[in-house]
Amino acid sequence: MASIIPTLRDGATVLRPIRVRDARELERELLASRAWLRPWEATSPSAPMNWDTKGSIRSLLAGARAGTGLPFVIETDGRLAGQLNVSGMTYGSLASATIGYWVGAGFAGRGLTPAAVALATDHVFFTTGLHRMEICIRPENTPSLRVVEKLGFRYEGLRRRYIHINGDWRDHFCFGLTVEEVPQGVLQRWKSGRVDPTAAEVPEVDRIAARHSIPLPPPR
Template sequence: MSTPIPTLTDGAVSVRPIRLRDARLLERELLDNRGWLRKWEATNPHGAMSFDVRASIRSLQANARAGFGLPFAIDYDGEFAGQLNVSSISYGSLSSATIGYWVSERFAGHGITPTAVALATDYSFFQVGLHRMEICIRPENAPSLRVVEKLGFRYEGLRRRYIHINGDWRDHFCFALVAEEVPAGVLRRWKEGRVPVGAGTVPQAERDAALLPGTHLP
């Protein structure tokens, strides 16, 4: 079932439906940020992926019409800053989804990403009716790890060689929240300073395990 994609705003940060007319802005940001983004980008283990931005947007929109995703653009103070996708949406007894995101390097450090993730998660919980939201992050991705720490996503474990990123299969740390954990919302809990101490922290033993020779590829 298709789910409406709204515009959600908190202060200068907005997440809104991505549009075909964003293609030029999106392509420019992706090209300008190749060094910043390349090491975190999903790749195809069976060959090169095309760099057709309009086709990518159309694919995201088709996936949304089928009810499997919520593709957002992230704006900061009215300027295109990145993307956020709620993907792999399942309904019924599972009622879950995953979130992936990126912002341009020039917007880093402004609290944009945690705000966008909180807005999208709250909408998914309280409007779409999902029960669980998951975020999977490479162990080396310190900025993304700070996002889940700020918002209090629970650490759930290390997934070995989980997603093909930047040319190879990479380990990922998995984090999640369920709706019952945030009855007043992710954004409100964070803004009010009520995130449980230690939430989102990866145990040192798991950090060490992610770096064991032969199990993790740099």
């Protein structure tokens, strides 16, 4: 079943379906924000960095037609600011998905990313009917960690050498949220100030383990 990609809005933040003709503008923003984004860019262990932006967009749209993804661009005041992808959409007994995102350096700190993540998560929960959303973040990525903290995603654990990022396999902190936790919606809970500020706290043992790449202690 194909995924219908909606246009979602909160104030000046707009999520709209990605288009192949967005490739040039996306490349321009990626290049302008190269130093800002490179530490967090997904790479391949078996291939060089791929700058086939049109090919990447076509692949994302194919995923939407297959019902496994929702690819968006993030806009504000009519300007393309970044990208958000809902991927790994699985139905049935799992009913879950994963979010990944980026915004250009000139758009950081303006509340665009938490608004975009909240909009996408609410759509997945209340329109698509999935049960759980997951976000995995590198321990060093402080801006992204602030996003899950603002929105109240729960910390769920450290994943070792989980995703190939910027040329190597990197540890990630995993955060999750289920629809039962946000009956009023992620966006409304955030806007109303009812987020638990401790939900996204990472235990010190996991921070140390990620920082020094030492084995985790066995479970008790």
